[in-house]
Amino acid sequence: DTGVSQNPRHKITKRGQNVTFRCDPISEHNRLYWYRQTLGQGPEFLTYFQNEAQLEKSRLLSDRFSAERPKGSFSTLEIQRTEQGDSAMYLCASSPYSRAGGTYEQFFGPGTRLTVL
């Protein structure tokens, strides 16, 4: 399967614990995006990378959230000192990108559902 993969698919944790999610994009895609989706709402943008560079972060991304893409391939999203309000589906997507411009379709992973007790 050459699609976007995310691990784990589900994570249940206690308030105050740290969690880390992983996203493996489609291999030739140099852009990678993280989104958060709460029940009944559309996804919300969190951050995105172009290769290993983190180009934009939403104000939704508090200091407890950090994302990395160290080698420009897979990415991790870490949440420190989780709160009940962090419970959501965390979605990853990837797309190609060209300096010549243009808009590209994003391909989404299956998501990681986080439940903070």
Added chain:
Amino acid sequence: KNEVEQSPQNLTAQEGEFITINCSYSVGISALHWLQQHPGGGIVSLFMLSSGKKKHGRLIATINIQEKHSSLHITASHPRDSAVYICAVSGDDMRFGAGTRLTVKP
């Protein structure tokens, strides 16, 4: 007011009916996307368009850039079309509507 507004929020139809979902946006965009999300969370891209109209099978998407409005039409709807349909607009990031939950009854 959200930057991307969809209507209706919920839609129930009988199999075979023609369905329209609307999307209005208030920001400048490079493209508009229609996405489908099934229970369990997986999102599939249906259309990406920046002008005019696109058709894929029973699905048709249109966009009016001047009016900042797009519509997704489903002809001859089927129960397997039941899903949440999300409108999103893209620049460097992507901004999403809240989704329209479609239920097609046999």
